[in-house]
Amino acid sequence: MSSIKAVAESYQLFNPRAYLQNNYVPPRADFSSEDSVMCWKLRRLHETCAKGEIKGRTLVDIGSGPTIYQLLSAFEHFQEVIMTDYLEVNRQELKMWLSNEPGAFDWSPYFKHVCKLEGKGEPWKDKQKRLREHVSRVIPVDVHQPRPLGGELLSGSVDCLVSSFCLEACSPNLEAFQKALEHVIGLLKPKGHFLWIGALEESYYLAGEARLNVVPVTEDIVKKALHTAKCVVREFSTYSMTPSMKVGVDDVSGIFFVWAQKDDPK
Numbered sequence: 001m002s003s004i005k006a007v008a009e010s011y012q013l014f015n016p017r018a019y020l021q022n023n024y025v026p027p028r029a030d031f032s033s034e035d036s037v038m039c040w041k042l043r044r045l046h047e048t049c050a051k052g053e054i055k056g057r058t059l060v061d062i063g064s065g066p067t068i069y070q071l072l073s074a075f076e077h078f079q080e081v082i083m084t085d086y087l088e089v090n091r092q093e094l095k096m097w098l099s100n101e102p103g104a105f106d107w108s109p110y111f112k113h114v115c116k117l118e119g120k121g122e123p124w125k126d127k128q129k130r131l132r133e134h135v136s137r138v139i140p141v142d143v144h145q146p147r148p149l150g151g152e153l154l155s156g157s158v159d160c161l162v163s164s165f166c167l168e169a170c171s172p173n174l175e176a177f178q179k180a181l182e183h184v185i186g187l188l189k190p191k192g193h194f195l196w197i198g199a200l201e202e203s204y205y206l207a208g209e210a211r212l213n214v215v216p217v218t219e220d221i222v223k224k225a226l227h228t229a230k231c232v233v234r235e236f237s238t239y240s241m242t243p244s245m246k247v248g249v250d251d252v253s254g255i256f257f258v259w260a261q262k263d264d265p266k
């Protein structure tokens, strides 16, 4: 029986570079076909943010890991972006990229693709510069705490949350997954937006020496969890993995994309 403490211990072996190599380096991260999962994820985020409803002052990314792709469309509509992760090694990887230090991960294929989606002919380096200017803080997070960001932000003060592959990847069971979701939603203002990407029916993934357990969730589980957390689903779409995409670094069956809004109790 895994516990939150056991999950935390398993993450001590997490290798950000191995994780990036497993999931974000072409050709596995494929931009050559619009039908690839990466293009699907970026398109969902672009099309949802292009509607113009998701905007405000503060955007917080929960469980950023060593990645920034999840913010490439949403960040444009907010004054301040705060990135978060549980591990110092991931926060350091993010800070390396934000400071454009030698050896930082190359996210240029992602910027190029999103600039193409936006169709404004903007040089991708201009967007890259803007994202670096928007991220004000990279701070610790623990979704299993009632206040996941500690005292860094007031509960109910955030306009938009983004989270990708975090909650299911750090929750030992569905009860903990539900509580973590409710802790995270507690950061949002009423009517605040939640852009959530996650793994469907995944039970493990690898990141170097680390083998991380994942609580398997289905579309129905995710929808019910959002309802219990008093969120209204605006959009829910899924992507099914092809057998060729299963290369042993995880056993994910599919991906979900959610745009949800926190209920207004008034």
Ligand SMILES: C[S@@+](CC[C@H](N)C(=O)[O-])C[C@H]1O[C@@H](n2cnc3c(N)ncnc32)[C@H](O)[C@@H]1O
Residues within 6 Å of the ligand: 011, 062, 063, 064, 065, 066, 067, 070, 085, 086, 087, 090, 141, 142, 143, 144, 163, 164, 165, 166, 169, 170
């Ligand atoms: C699969 S990675 C997701 C990374 C990135 N968001 C992405 O889209 O690839 C899961 C992340 O959850 C973080 N994590 C682990 N335990 C956590 C906790 N208790 N609270 C918040 N994040 C946690 C890990 O450090 C890791 O960066």
Ligand SMILES: O=S(=O)(c1ccc2c(c1)CN[C@@H](CF)C2)N1CCSCC1
Residues within 6 Å of the ligand: 022, 023, 024, 028, 029, 030, 037, 038, 041, 165, 166, 169, 199, 202, 205, 214, 245, 250, 252, 255
């Ligand atoms: O975007 S993905 O669908 C993706 C991206 C990241 C992850 C997973 C899947 C599944 N395991 C997660 C562990 F929590 C991390 N993708 C998987 C195929 S290759 C390109 C990356």
